[in-house]
Amino acid sequence: xxxxxxxxxxxxxxxxxxxxxxxxxxxxxxxxxxxxxxxxxxxxxxxxxxxxxxxxxxxxxxxxxxxxxxxxxxxxxxxxxxxxxxxxxxxxxxxxxxxxxxxxxxxxxxxxxxxxxxxxxxxxxxxxxxxxxxxxxxxxxxxxxxxxxxxxxxxxxxxxxxxxxxxxxxxxxxxxxxxxxxxxxxxxxxxxxxxxxxxxxxxxxxxxxxxxxxxxxxxxxxxxxxxxxxxxxxxxxxxxxxxxxxxxxxxxxxxxxxxxxxxxxxxxxxxxxxxxxxxxxxxxxxxxxxxxxxxxxxxxxxxxxxxxxxxxxxxxxxxxxxxxxxxxxxxxxxxxxxxxxxxxxxxxxxxxxxxxxxxxxxxxxxxxxxxxxxxxxxxxxxxxxxxxxxxxxxxxxxxxxxxxxxxxxxxxxxxxxxxxxxxxxxxxxxxxxxxxxxxxxxxxxxxxxxxxxxxxxxxxxxxxxxxxxxxxxxxxxxxxxxxxxxxxxxxxxxxxxxxxxxxxxxxxxxxxxxxxxxxxxxxxxxxxxxxxxxxxxxxxxxxxxxxxxxxxxxxxxxxxxxxxxxxxxxxxxxxxxxxxxxxxxxxxxxxxxxxxxxxxxxx
Amino acid sequence: xxxxxxxxxxxxxxxxxxxxxxxxxxxxxxxxxxxxxxxxxxxxxxxxxxxxxxxxxxxxxxxxxxxxxxxxxxxxxxxxxxxxxxxxxxxxxxxxxxxxxxxxxxxxxxxxxxxxxxxxxxxxxxxxxxxxxxxxxxxxxxxxxxxxxxxxxxxxxxxxxxxxxxxxxxxxxxxxxxxxxxxxxxxxxxxxxxxxxxxxxxxxxxxxxxxxxxxxxxxxxxxxxxxxxxxxxxxxxxxxxxxxxxxxxxxxxxxxxxxxxxxxxxxxxxxxxxxxxxxxxxxxxxxxxxxxxxxxxxxxxxxxxxxxxxxxxxxxxxxxxxxxxxxxxxxxxxxxxxxxxxxxxxxxxxxxxxxxxx
Numbered sequence: 002x003x004x005x006x007x008x009x010x011x012x013x014x015x016x017x018x019x020x021x022x023x024x025x026x027x028x029x030x031x032x033x034x035x036x037x038x039x040x041x042x043x044x045x046x047x048x049x050x051x052x053x054x055x056x057x058x059x060x061x062x063x064x065x066x067x068x069x070x071x072x073x074x075x076x077x078x079x080x081x082x083x084x085x086x087x088x089x090x091x092x093x094x095x096x097x098x099x100x101x102x103x104x105x106x107x108x109x110x111x112x113x114x115x116x117x118x119x120x121x122x123x124x125x126x127x128x129x130x131x132x133x134x135x136x137x138x139x140x141x142x143x144x145x146x147x148x149x150x151x152x153x154x155x156x157x158x159x160x161x162x163x164x165x166x167x168x169x170x171x172x173x174x175x176x177x178x179x180x181x182x183x184x185x186x187x188x189x190x191x192x193x194x195x196x197x198x199x200x201x202x203x204x205x206x207x208x209x210x211x212x213x214x215x216x217x218x219x220x221x222x223x224x225x226x227x228x229x230x231x232x233x234x235x236x237x238x239x240x241x242x243x244x245x246x247x248x249x250x251x252x253x254x255x256x257x258x259x260x261x262x263x264x265x266x267x268x269x270x271x272x273x274x275x276x277x278x279x280x281x282x283x284x285x286x287x288x289x290x291x292x293x294x295x296x297x298x299x300x301x302x303x304x305x306x307x308x309x310x311x312x313x314x315x316x317x318x319x320x321x322x323x324x325x326x327x328x329x330x331x332x333x334x335x336x337x338x339x340x341x342x343x344x345x346x347x348x349x350x351x352x353x354x355x356x357x358x359x360x361x362x363x364x365x366x367x368x369x370x371x372x373x374x375x376x377x378x379x380x381x382x383x384x385x386x387x388x389x390x391x392x393x394x395x396x397x398x399x400x401x402x403x404x405x406x407x408x409x410x411x412x413x414x415x416x417x418x419x420x421x422x423x424x425x426x427x428x429x430x431x432x433x434x435x436x437x438x439x440x441x442x443x444x445x446x447x448x449x450x451x452x453x454x455x456x457x458x459x460x461x462x463x464x465x466x467x468x469x470x471x472x473x474x475x476x477x478x479x480x481x482x483x484x485x486x487x488x489x490x491x492x493x494x495x496x497x498x499x500x501x502x503x504x505x506x507x508x509x510x511x512x513x514x515x516x517x518x519x520x521x522x523x524x525x526x527x528x529x530x531x532x533x534x535x536x537x538x539x540x541x542x543x544x545x546x547x548x549x550x551x552x553x554x555x556x557x558x559x560x561x562x563x564x565x566x567x568x569x570x571x572x573x574x575x576x577x578x579x580x581x582x583x584x585x586x587x588x589x590x591x592x593x594x595x596x597x598x599x600x601x602x603x604x
Numbered sequence: 605x606x607x608x609x610x611x612x613x614x615x616x617x618x619x620x621x622x623x624x625x626x627x628x629x630x631x632x633x634x635x636x637x638x639x640x641x642x643x644x645x646x647x648x649x650x651x652x653x654x655x656x657x658x659x660x661x662x663x664x665x666x667x668x669x670x671x672x673x674x675x676x677x678x679x680x681x682x683x684x685x686x687x688x689x690x691x692x693x694x695x696x697x698x699x700x701x702x703x704x705x706x707x708x709x710x711x712x713x714x715x716x717x718x719x720x721x722x723x724x725x726x727x728x729x730x731x732x733x734x735x736x737x738x739x740x741x742x743x744x745x746x747x748x749x750x751x752x753x754x755x756x757x758x759x760x761x762x763x764x765x766x767x768x769x770x771x772x773x774x775x776x777x778x779x780x781x782x783x784x785x786x787x788x789x790x791x792x793x794x795x796x797x798x799x800x801x802x803x804x805x806x807x808x809x810x811x812x813x814x815x816x817x818x819x820x821x822x823x824x825x826x827x828x829x830x831x832x833x834x835x836x837x838x839x840x841x842x843x844x845x846x847x848x849x850x851x852x853x854x855x856x857x858x859x860x861x862x863x864x865x866x867x868x869x870x871x872x873x874x875x876x877x878x879x880x881x882x883x884x885x886x887x888x889x890x891x892x893x894x895x896x897x898x899x900x901x902x903x904x905x906x907x908x909x910x911x912x913x914x915x916x917x918x919x920x921x922x923x924x925x926x927x928x929x930x931x932x933x934x935x936x937x938x939x940x941x942x943x944x945x946x947x948x949x950x951x952x953x954x955x956x957x958x959x960x961x962x
Contacts, residue, residue, distance in 0.1 A: 531933065531953055554815035557951040559791040559836050561914060562664075563615050563851045564865040567872050567897060570907040577906075577956045588929065 011079055013260045014189045018218070019134075020083040020098055022126055023108035024116035024475060028138040032108060032170035033071075033084060039176055040073035040080070042248055070101075070204070070216050070262055072246040075180050081262035083203070083216075085122075091350065092125075092479070093298045097203040097277040099125060100294055101218035101262060104132040104187025106179065107158070111137040111145035111167070114153050114446065117416045117475035123158055132187045135160045136179055141169040149443075157442050192259025197288040198222030198230075200257075200281040202265070205272040207326040211242075213269040216262065217281060220292060224257040229284035230267065233291040235274055238284045239267035273329040298330045300348025301409065301480065302355055302459055303392040305336055305373035305502065306362070307344030309597060313368055314343050320366035321345060324358065331358055336393070340502040340584055340596045341371065346393055352459055371597045373502050377455045380407040380483055394504040397490045400541045406506070407483040409455040412437070415466065417474035419447040424469045432457035433486075433508060454486065456506070491516050491545070493523065494537045498587030502596060513538075516546040519599070524548040526595040531556075534589050613660045613850045614683055616647065617861030618668040619879055622698075626732040627760075629796035631863030631877045632666040639883060643861075644675060646886030648682050650860045650875075657684040658858075660847035661691040663713075669699035673707030680712040690714055690753070690846045697735040697743055705750045715845070716747060717789070719758040723777045724770040727763045730807070732800075740777050748783035754843045756787035761817040762809035763793055768820055775824050786843040790821050791836050815949050822945040833916045835948050852911045854904070870899050909960035914951055918942035923960045930954065 023029045037043040070083045085098040099105065105126040109119055126133060135158070137150050151162040166182060168175030204216040217224065224230070224244055231238045243266040245253040257263045269275050278295035282288040308317050321333050332348035349355040355375060362368050379391040382404045391397050397406075413434070415425055419441065426449070429436070434453035441447050453462075458478065466474050491512050493503035503523075507515050516538025523536050527550050534550040561569055583590035620640065621632045661683055663676075671679075680691065692715040693708060700718065708716075722728055723740045747755050757778055761771060778784065792814045795802040822832065830838040834852065837845065850857060859866035863877035873896035876882040885892050899907065913919050918940040921927050927934060933947030933954055947954060 531930075531950055553950065553953070554811040555792070555818070555949045556953045557792075557835060557949055559794055561835070561852075561911070562848060563613075563857060563859065563867065564863070564874070566851065566867075566907065566911070567865070567874075570899075570903060570910065573910055573952065573955050574903065574906065576952075580956055 011258060011261055013192065013194075013258070015078045016081070016190055016260045017078055017104065017183055017187045018081045018083065018102045018190055018260070018262060019104040019106060019131075019183055019187055020085045020102050021106045021108055022085065022095075022099075022119070022122035023138075024110070024113075024118040027108050027110040027113070027116070027119070028170045029084075029108055032106075032138065032168070032176070033082060035170050035173050035176050036073060036080075036082060036180065037071065037249065039173060039180070040075045042071065042073045070098075070247065071249040072262065073248070076184065078184050079261075080180070080183065081218075083262065091354070093296060093350075094204065094277055095122065096125060096129070096294070097201070099129045099131060100292075101201055101203045101216075102129075102131055103190055104134060104183060106183065107133050107135045107154075107160075108138050108170075109135070109150060109154060111140050111147045111150045112142055114146075114150050115157055115416065115442065117414050117477035120157065120416065120448075121414060121477035121479070133158070133160060134166070134179070134182050134186055135164065136166040136168055136175075138168055138170050140167045141172055141174065153443055153446070190260030192219065192221045194221075194223055194259050196221040197286060198224060198282045199288045199290075199292055200224050200265075201292050202232075202275055202279040202281060203277055205269075205275040205277065205329070207272055211266050213266070213272050213275045213326075215265045215267075215269075215275045215279075217244075217257070217265045218262045219257050219259050221259055221288070222283070223259070224263075224265070224281070226253070226255050230265075230281050231284045231287055232275065233280040233282055233288070234276070234295050235279060237274060239269060242266045242268055271326045271329070273325065276329055298350060300330065300332050300378075300392075301351055301455060302349045302375050302377060303346060304349075304355060304375045305338060305341070305344055305393075306333075306347050306359065307338065307341040307371050307373075309369040309371055309593070311342045316366065317345065317362070317368055317370070320362050320368060321347075323366070324361060328358070330354070338373075338501045339586060340500050340591075341373070341593070348392065352463070371600055373600060374505050375459045376506065377409050377459060379409075379488065379506060382407070391506070394490050394506045395501050397506060400489075405485050406488040408486050408488060410481045410484050411453050411455050411458060411478045412481050413451050413453055413458065413476060413478040415449045415451070415474055415476055416442070417447055417449070417470050419445055421470040421474060422447050422449070425449060425466065425474060428462075428465055428469055429453065432460075432462060433510075452481065454484075454508075455480070456508075489540045491519075492539050493519050494535075494539055494587075495523065495527065495591070496532075496534050496587035496589045497537070498589075500586060500596075502600065512540055513545050520546045520548040522599050523595070524550055526598050527589065527591055528595075529553040530589055532588070610686075611659045611846075611850055611853075611855045612656055613662065613847050613855065613857035614651075614654060614658045615847075615857055615859050615864055615866070616661065616663050616668075616679065616683075617859070617864040617875075618663060618665040618671060619643075619862045620670045621665070621667045622670065622696075623732075623734050626800035627793060627795065627802075629799050629802075630666065631879075633879050636879065637670075639879065640671065640675065642883050642887065643879075644678065646883060646892070647679060647860050649886060649889070650892060651682050651858075654684060654858050657686045657689075659686050659689050660850060661685060661689060662847040663691075663693035665694055667696050667699070668693045669695040669704070673704055673711065676708050676713070677711035685712075692717060692845065692847055694719065697740075700743055700746060702746060702750075705747060709750050709752060714753045715755055716752055717756040717758060717787075717845075718743065718747065718785075720778070721758065721760045722763070722766070722770065723774045724766065727760075727766045727770055730763050730765050731760060741781055741783070744778065744781070744785060745783040747785075754787055754845075755785050756789055756839075756845070757785045759788065759790040761790055761792050761821060762814045764807045764809060766817075768816070771817055771820055772824065775821075775828075779828055779830075787837070787839040787845065788825065788830060789837050792818055818949055819945055822948075831916070832945075832948075835914045835951060849915075852915050854908050854911065870904055872897050872899060905960045905962070906958065909958045910955040913943065913955050913958065914948075916942060919958060919960070923958050924954070925959060926957065 021029045073080050083098050085095045135154050137147050151165040154160050155162040199220040200217045202215045205213050226244045243253050245251050246263045280291035330350050333345040336346040337343045381389045381391050383402050384404050429451050434451040438450035487509040489509050489512050490506050492499045520536045520538050533552045536548045537544045538546040619632045693713050694717045795808045825838045833844050856868050862879050862882040865874045875892045876894045921936050921941040924941050927941050934941040
C-alpha cells in the first residue's frame with residue numbers, strides 16, 4: 002500500500018472493481034476469505050472464517066446482510082472486491098453495489114448448478130453492463146459435476162463453457178487464476194479526475210464511535226479529505242472527517258480518485274442520511290447532476306412487533322432507534338393493540354429482513370417480542386374515488402365504502418430439478434399464482450416464472466416450496482405491479498368484540514379457512530369463563546366461522562371451615578392478582594399468553 | 605350471623621380413624637388407639653390456653669366417636685363454656701349406638717353431625733366408606749330420640765357412578781320422615797391431591813356433574829323447606845351451626861389437637877400436624893404451634909368479604925363492581941348481593957371480583 006501514501010490517486014488503468022454474485026451457500030464468503038489470504042491482505046493466522054461478514058446473524062445464517070468492500074493488491078493491480086448482500090430482500094443494495102463495479106464473478110456451485118438467485122443476480126449484472134467472469138466452485142467435492150455445470154452455464158447464460166473457470170474456494174485451488182482472469186477480462190474503470198466530483202454511496206453502516214461509515218465509489222473527479230461535501234439527494238452538506246480504503250483494515254487517505262473505492266466518514270449520525278444510491282459531490286463547484294438509479298427503498302412487508310413484557314416498551318423504542326442507525330430500510334411507528342398492548346408497526350424489505358430485524362432486536366437488545374401476522378401494502382379504492390394505502394388490516398375502511406382493493410404482485414422465478422415440476426405447479430396454483438413462463442434449462446432442470454400476489458409469498462411460500470422439493474428448488478422474486486383482487490378482511494371476534502391483532506386481509510377463497518383455523522385455535526387457548534364465550538370469524542357483519550368456549554360450571558371449594566381459611570384466602574388473593582394481568586375483551590378475560598400462543602402458532 | 609363480641613369457639617381435632625376414606629386429606633391416623641391417653645393429656649394441656657368461656661365447641665376429625673364416652677366426658681368437663689353453648693361432635697354411623705349417644709349427651713354434647721355421605725351402596729363403596737347403606741332412617745330415629753338440641757347429616761355429591769336418582773333417593777330416605785335431621789351438610793366431592801382419589805383422575809367428577817348435582821340438591825332442599833345458609837350447609841330455621849358461623853364471621857376460636865387451626869384477633873395459627881411430633885412436644889410441655897400469620901388489614905378485609913359471600917348474609921352490592929352483569933349469579937336484595945344457586949357454584953370466581961371498601 003506504499004504507493005497510496007502520496008497525494009496522487011491510483012493509476013486508473015490498474016484498477017479492477019468487481020463483486021461476486023452467487024446463490025446462497027455457493028461459497029461467496031469463502032471465496033472472499035481466500036482472496037484476502039492469497040493477496041496477503043489478511044494473515045492466514047488471523048483469518049477468521051468469512052472475514053467480511055461481521056454480524057453474528059450473518060455468520061450463523063451464512064448470508065451477508067450488510068455489504069462490505071475491500072481493497073487488495075495482486076500482481077501490480079489494485080482490486081476492489083465489492084461484497085454484495087446475498088438475499089433477494091436486499092435486491093436494491095445489490096443493484097447499488099453492482100453499480101460500483103465493472104465486472105462480476107459469477108460463482109456457481111459445481112454440484113448444484115445454476116440456481117434462481119444466480120440467474121437473477123446475473124441478469125442484474127448484465128443489465129449493469131458488467132463483464133461476467135463465470136466460475137465453478139467446490140470442484141473438490143465428490144458430487145461436483147463441472148462438465149454438466151459448465152454446459153448449463155453456456156446454455157442458460159450464453160457464456161462459452163471453455164471460458165468457465167474451476168476453483169475450490171475452500172482449498173484455494175484455481176483462485177490465483179481467477180484473479181488473473183479478472184485483471185484480464187474486467188475492464189478498468191473510466192472517469193475524469195478533473196471533472197466535478199461524483200461519488201456513489203453503495204453502502205452505509207453505523208459505528209458507535211465514528212458514526213456512519215459509507216462505502217463510496219468515485220465515478221468522476223476526486224474526493225479529498227479536506228473538503229466539504231454535499232449529498233445531492235438528501236441535499237445536505239457535511240464536513241469530511243476521514244476518507245480511506247479498507248485493506249480490510251481501514252487506512253486513511255488524503256484523496257480518492259476516479260474508479261477507486263473507499264470509505265467516507267463525515268459525522269453523520271444515521272444511515273438514513275447516507276443511503277445507498279446517494280451521490281456525493283463537493284459543496285462548492287460540485288456536479289450539477291446526480292448519478293442515476295437512486296431509489297428510496299420501500300418496505301414491502303409490515304407487521305406489529307410487541308414486547309411480551311409491556312415494561313420493555315421504552316427499551317424497544319431505544320433498540321429500534323439504534324437499529325435504524327444501521328438499517329435505514331426498517332420503518333416503525335407506535336401502534337397499540339387491545340390484545341397485545343403497546344408496540345410498533347414495522348415495515349421491512351421482505352420476510353427475511355423481518356426475521357432478521359426481529360432476531361437482532363431480541364438478541365442484541367435482549368428483548369422478548371411477538372409479531373402479528375405479516376401484511377403487505379394494499380391499495381384500497383373507495384367509492385368516492387379516493388385511494389388509501391393500507392399496511393395494517395385494521396385500517397381497511399368498511400366494505401360499504403370500498404370499491405375495490407389492489408394488492409402488490411411479484412414475478413417469481415423458480416429453478417428446480419424437473420422431477421418436482423408437478424408439485425411446484427400445484428403449490429403455485431393453490432397460491433393464486435399464474436404461470437408466465439416455463440423453460441427447461443436442461444432435461445433435468447426447469448425454470449418456472451409466475452405472477453403471484455406478494456401476500457401469498459409472505460405466507461410461508463418459501464418453506465412450502467422447500468419442503469415440496471426437498472430443498473432443491475430455488476426462488477427469486479421481483480415486485481411488479483398492483484392488481485385488483487377479491488380481497489376481504491377477516492376479523493376475529495371474542496364475545497362479539499373484534500381482536501385487532503388477528504384481523505387479516507385475505508383472498509375471499511381462503512377467508513373461511515383462516516377464520517375457522519383461528520377460531521379453533523383460540524377456543525383451545527382461551528380459558529373458560531363464567532359465561533359462554535363465542536369466538537367468531539367474520540367478514541364485515543357476516544359470520545363465517547364460530548366456536549364456543551363453554552362456560553365454567555363450578556368454581557368453588559365446597560368446604561371452608563376454621564382450618565381452610567388461610568389457605569383459601571391466599572389462593573384467592575393470588576388468583577385475583579392474576580386476573581389483573583389478564584386482558585379484558587368484551588368482558589372476557591384472556592391471558593396475554595393466549596394471544597401470544599395463537600400468533601406463534603401462526604408462524 | 606352474629607357479630608357478638610363474646611362469641612368464642614373451641615375446635616378440638618380428634619386424629620383417629622378406624623380406616624382412612626380415600627377422599628380424605630384431613631390429619632388422621634389408623635391403629636393408634638394406644639396413643640389416645642397421651643393425646644388426651646396433650647389436649648388438656650392445650651386447653652389451658654383457653655382464656656374465656658366458649659360459646660361453641662366442635663369435636664371434629666378424624667373420628668371423634670372413636671373416643672370412648674368417658675374420654676368425651678373428661679374433655680368436655682375440661683372446657684369452660686357459657687350456659688347454652690353449642691357443643692357439637694362428629695360421629696360415624698358405625699359408632700352410633702343408643703348407649704353411646706346417651707352417654708355423650710349426658711356428658712354435655714348438644715349437637716351431633718353424622719357422616720352418612722349417601723344411602724346408595726355403590727356410592728359408599730366407591731367412596732371407600734365402611735358403614736352399610738341400610739338403616740339410615742333407623743339411625744335418624746335413634747339420634748332424634750336422644751334429645752339433642754340439633755343434629756345434622758353429612759352427604760357427599762358427585763362420586764363417579766352416582767346418578768341423579770341416587771341423590772334423590774338419598775335425600776328422600778334421609779329427610780322424608782318425622783325423625784329427619786334439622787340440618788344437612790352436602791359437599792361436592794373434591795379430589796385432594798394427596799389422597800388415593802386425588803391420584804386417580806378416572807374417578808374425578810366433572811364440573812358438569814358436580815354443577816348438575818348441586819343444582820338438584822338445592823332444588824330438592826328448597827322443596828323440603830331446608831334453608832340454604834352457606835355453600836354446603838342447609839337447615840331448618842334456628843338450626844344453623846353456630847360454631848361454623850363463627851368461622852365465617854372471622855370470630856375467635858382456639859384450635860386444639862394435631863393440625864388444629866385457631867384464630868385470635870387477626871392472628872391465625874396452626875398446630876403441629878404430625879401426631880408423633882405433636883405427642884413428643886406435648887409430652888415435653890413444649891409449644892405445639894407449628895406456624896402463624898398476622899393477617900394484614902387489606903387481606904383481612906378481603907378474607908371477610910370472601911367468607912361472607914359464601915353465606916346467605918351476602919356482601920354489600922357496592923363491593924361487586926359489575927353486579928348488574930352477574931344477575932345469573934347474584935341476586936340483589938336491598939343493598940346486598942347474595943349468591944344464587946348458580947352463583948354458589950361460581951363463588952370463588954365471584955370472590956375474586958370483590959373489592960371490599962370496609
